Amino acid sequence: MNNKMVELWISSEREPGSGTWFNGPKEIEYKMDKIPYTEIKLEYSSKVTTINIDVNKEFQTMLGIGTSMEETTVFNLARMSPEKRKEVITKLFDPVKGIGMNLIRVCIGTPDFTARKFYSYDDMPKGSTDPDLKHFSIQKDIDFHIIDTLKEIQDINREVKFFASPWSPPGWMKEESQKFASTDDNNLNGGKLKDEYIPALAKYFIKFLEAYKEQGIEIYAITLQNEPLFEISYPSCGMTPDQQKKLSIDLKKELVLKGLDVKIWIFDHNFQQGVEFASGVLNSEEAFNAVDGIAFHDYDGEPIEMTRTHELFPSKDIMLTERAVWGTMGADRIAQYFRNWAISYNGWVTMLDSNIGPHQWTGTPGPTMILQSAEATGVIGSKKVYDKYWCLPEYYIFGQFSKFIQRGAKRIESNYGSPETLTNVAFLNPDNTIVVVIINQTKNKQYFNIVCEGVQISGKVPAKAVATYRWYRI
Structure with missing residues (x-):
């Protein structure tokens, strides 16, 4: 396969679900970064996860x-x-x-x-x-x-x-x-x-x-x-x-x-x-x-x-x-929804403020994918405005799915893997691109091979990160 045909984006977790995110933004290593794809020469083949994809075996159509x-x-x-x-x-x-x-x-x-x-x-x-x-x-x-x-x-x-x-x-x-x-x-x-x-x-x-x-x-x-x-x-x-x-x-x-x-x-x-x-x-x-x-x-x-x-x-x-989910464990949960016939996924509550509000739920919510400072940043007319906000890792991890899986995509067969190595879910988009979302919940980088229609893509996913691979079907 021509490496230029393979596109790759990566997002990483940081302190998933922690209430400390309400205090303000933090550095995030990977924020849906587009990475130049380079085939990895694997030294330890026995440790490599193989993801076998069967494009001809289709499941639900995505809404x-x-x-x-x-x-x-x-x-x-x-x-x-x-x-x-x-x-x-x-x-x-x-x-x-x-x-x-x-x-x-x-x-x-x-x-x-x-x-x-x-x-x-x-x-x-x-x-x-x-x-x-x-x-x-x-x-x-x-x-x-x-x-x-x-x-x-x-x-x-x-x-x-x-x-x-x-x-x-x-x-x-x-x-x-x-x-x-x-x-x-x-x-x-x-x-x-x-x-x-x-x-x-x-x-x-x-x-x-x-x-x-x-x-x-x-x-x-x-x-x-x-x-x-x-x-x-x-x-x-x-x-x-x-x-x-x-x-x-x-x-x-x-x-x-x-x-x-x-x-x-x-x-x-x-x-x-x-x-x-x-x-x-x-x-x-x-x-x-x-x-x-x-x-x-x-x-x-x-x-x-x-x-x-x-x-x-x-x-x-x-x-x-x-359902609200956080980090790579949450990304894996989304993959499981799709692997169990869901044609859609919707998160719950998009933006709280730094005072964890407003809401009238009976518990204390976790942080949302976008948080807004509860301190006013200025005034327009007689109205205070609150323009400071920050995106959490969950915003970018969510995007690893939502930006690349098109409406009308078919979920296609792939072996799930395991939380101890890598898990994944795969789709064939209406534009004939194949999208594979790969999740690494471990503390170490994980190598893998994707095998699909006689071609092989080799790569690695950083620790506690989600990678989305996309290429046109040959």
Whole structure:
């Protein structure tokens, strides 16, 4: 193989997940650096990892890789000057000048990561209901700059797709939780969906989709409930598989009636409960035909559960819609998502400030891929601006995937390897390039050979680093 045909980028970890990143930026050895490829003459062949790639054995087709634009991130972006905000958005979403993220999770109403009072789009005084949704409004999303931010992202990358997830329906649609009761008139904390409001919730989603469309933002897919098996003291809602079955059927009918081409994704929760929950939704023909995919989070269980789900429902897409990961161990986890049939990966929370905020989660978050100083850097008019920020190693490690794996890429066969040497995942892009992301979690540099279609690429990955190799298929 002509060495000039092989391109190589490397990123390295540093203190992954450490809270010390909130104190300020640090030196990072490799920051998605493009390295001139040179074939390595191997002296210790017995220690070399061989990565065998079979381009003819294809798996899932990739939808996208990205992050979330929850209100915490939007709040922090809105505090920046227009120039700095555009700079950050470019770093995240521009496929040439940035890391080219192309799939974004947005929230239907408020999540736990927000600087605002919790809200839905149809909050009513305690004891009141609004089944005809006469009071529905997304005005708060406009006032809080969520809509403006999404439009700015679209201006940077027209190929971005948005999917949306609710943390809670309006409180009046739920049985109030005594454990998580709040003093708010419209309590969004905990509680379970009432069956009688399933048709109203389907119409609520339709109103959201139409309102966003009027703002110029098309939603590609919707999940029916963020973490439906979890109730807590922030917006959340218990929802059974049977309820999601009924809701998916009602929502599909409404989508067809309104002429909206939006995917329906069920579950949106942890690996461990995925097979059982999906089976409970998809056991009727009408629900099976309504549902397009099954979304997963990575807080309980292992990625193999996505493969188990795929084997039961091979016609349904599998998505990894929420998890923050750090360092080379996190990069390996992303590789495992893809090796277990996920067509997408979305990180959760894009930018906190150096005070670890704002948020109303019940724990202490780890550092995000971009952090913003909580100290103002100036004033524009009467408004303080917060323009100092720094990128963590996770930003660059994320880019080792998002910048090079194209929408429409096919995952192709490769032997996984081991954490004690190297692990990997491989893709064939629509432009006929082969991309292999190789992860070294060890404290030593690791040598390898890639064997693919009769050619060999030899190389090494530095300690605690991620390398992306790309070449055109011969």
